[in-house]
Amino acid sequence: MEPRNEESPYGSRTVSLEETERPFEGDEKSNSLNSSLPTHLPCHSDSRWSDTNIYAAAKKKKHQSWYQLPNGNWALGKILSTSGVECVISLLEGRVLNVNAENLLPANPDILDGVDDLMQLSYLNEPSVLYNLQYRYSQDMIYTKAGPVLVAINPFKEVPLYGNDYIEAYRRKSIESPHVYAIADTAICEMIRDEVNQSIIISGESGAGKTETAKIAMQYLASLGGGSGIEYEILKSNPILEAFGNAKTSRNDNSSRFGKLIEIHFSQTGKISGAKIQTCKITCFDHETSITVAFLCEC
Numbered sequence: 180m181e182p183r184n185e186e187s188p189y190g191s192r193t194v195s196l197e198e199t200e201r202p203f204e205g206d207e208k209s210n211s212l213n214s215s216l217p218t219h220l221p222c223h224s225d226s227r228w229s230d231t232n233i234y235a236a237a238k239k240k241k242h243q244s245w246y247q248l249p250n251g252n253w254a255l256g257k258i259l260s261t262s263g264v265e266c267v268i269s270l271l272e273g274r275v276l277n278v279n280a281e282n283l284l285p286a287n288p289d290i291l292d293g294v295d296d297l298m299q300l301s302y303l304n305e306p307s308v309l310y311n312l313q314y315r316y317s318q319d320m321i322y323t324k325a326g327p328v329l330v331a332i333n334p335f336k337e338v339p340l341y342g343n344d345y346i347e348a349y350r351r352k353s354i355e356s357p358h359v360y361a362i363a364d365t366a367i368c369e370m371i372r373d374e375v376n377q378s379i380i381i382s383g384e385s386g387a388g389k390t391e392t393a394k395i396a397m398q399y400l401a402s403l404g405g406g407s408g409i410e411y412e413i414l415k416s417n418p419i420l421e422a423f424g425n426a427k428t429s430r431n432d433n434s435s436r437f438g439k440l441i442e443i444h445f446s447q448t449g450k451i452s453g454a455k456i457q458t459c460k461i462t463c464f465d466h467e468t469s470i471t472v473a474f475l476c477e478c
């Protein structure tokens with residue numbers, strides 16, 4: 180997460196809260212997001228976000244809204260009334276607050292809960308994105324698209340999303356859910372169709388799951404075969420490299436202490452014909468690593 184933007188309308192403003200005894204009538208969306216959201220959320224004062232202003236949203240339809248609590252968490256609530264810049268909002272947890280409208284962001288209708296592409300959200304603001312990712316994650320849907328980008332959330336447990344059946348289904352395109360297999364498949368198809376080299380960039384903070392994601396993508400590419408068993412040699416190089424270059428850190432028991440650039444070469448027929456793995460030193464910032472593993476699929 181990026182540090183809080185001090186110029187954000189939500190960052191430095193002191194919010195006065197007036198709680199009343201008004202009972203809350205309940206609502207559909209879970210309020211579990213409130214406690215689990217990070218306390219330091221980046222906010223946007225950019226004009227791009229001005230169309231998400233609560234006035235516009237509240238006037239169009241009586242949407243639920245996100246209210247950023249003074250501790251930085253987002254809480255879902257329903258606007259009861261607006262007067263000038265002030266709004267009365269009823270939070271799911273039961274509190275009714277008198278808040279500045281600029282501290283509110285519109286929430287999406289329930290029908291958009293859990294959409295598999297964030298681009299489908301009517302309101303693409305931060306709490307809505309986080310809510311959608313959390314909603315999917317709670318159902319073991321760890322992959323979500325953000326247009327052409329795949330967002331992967333580390334499940335820290337086995338999820339039944341991998342293996343030959345899934346690989347076959349993604350190859351036949353009988354599954355459309357976002358997945359690393361789908362990304363690898365697109366790269367292969369576009370490489371063959373356009374005869375242009377493809378790259379898959381995997382980035383994230385330490386422990387985010389980059390190395391595992393890279394292995395999953397390689398598993399898919401290896402399933403395309405190479406004829407000489409080269410694809411299995413590529414996969415088997417992982418534990419050897421990890422034995423030399425990984426170490427336990429406070430964030431990850433199996434943390435890569437080097438960056439990796441893996442080139443996979445393909446024949447004209449789309450079979451793996453070779454590979455080259457380059458390692459590079461990673462830069463550490465405050466004991467964190469943010470490395471990028473890049474795949475180059477070359478024909």
Ligand SMILES: Nc1ncnc2c1ncn2[C@@H]1O[C@H](COP(=O)(O)OP(=O)(O)OP(=O)(O)O)[C@@H](O)[C@H]1O
Pocket residue numbers: 333334335336337338383384385386387388389390391392431433434435436468469470
């Ligand atoms: N898709 C996944 N399914 C199950 N567990 C996962 C998955 N991705 C990551 N993990 C778990 O998270 C741990 C950390 O993942 P990984 O080593 O890939 O992180 P990383 O981003 O490469 O970290 P570093 O930058 O420190 O090397 C793995 O050892 C594994 O236990």
